[in-house]
Amino acid sequence: MIVRIMGEGQVRLSDSRLTELDKLDDELLAEMENGDGPGFRRTLHALLTRVRELGEPLPDDSLEPSDLILPSPDATLEEVQALLSDDGLISGG
Template sequence: MIVRIMGEGQVRLADGHLAELNPLDDELLREMENGDGPGFRRTLHALLTKVRELGEPVPDDSLEPSDLILPAPDATLEEVRNLLSDDGLIPG
């Protein structure tokens, strides 16, 4: 699966890693629903860090369609709200 982090680029992530990311995604969704700005910021950074750790960067000169798009590290609560589905940022 190809994951794009807005403003950074893409990483190739094995589908099996989604289960590791879902708890952070669930936490992020709760914090957004509760308007917990500091918690949201902390969890968003943790989620993006985990994606970078688990994934392998896709070369900048390679143009691959993204299966999943995650917000930039400096995204606001409102910007992330606009990206959310009922399942959060990560399906499943």
């Protein structure tokens, strides 16, 4: 699976890692629904950090289609809400 972090680039991530990432996605969704700004910020950074740790960065000149697009680390709660599906940022997990 190819994951794009907006403003950073893409990483190749094993599908087997989605379960772990989905837990953080569920936390993020709950914090957004509750208007928990500090919790949202903390969990967004944890999710992006985990994607970076688990994924293999693709070269900057690679233009692979992204299976999943995640917001940039400095995205606001409102910007992330605009990206959400009913399942959160990671659909189907």
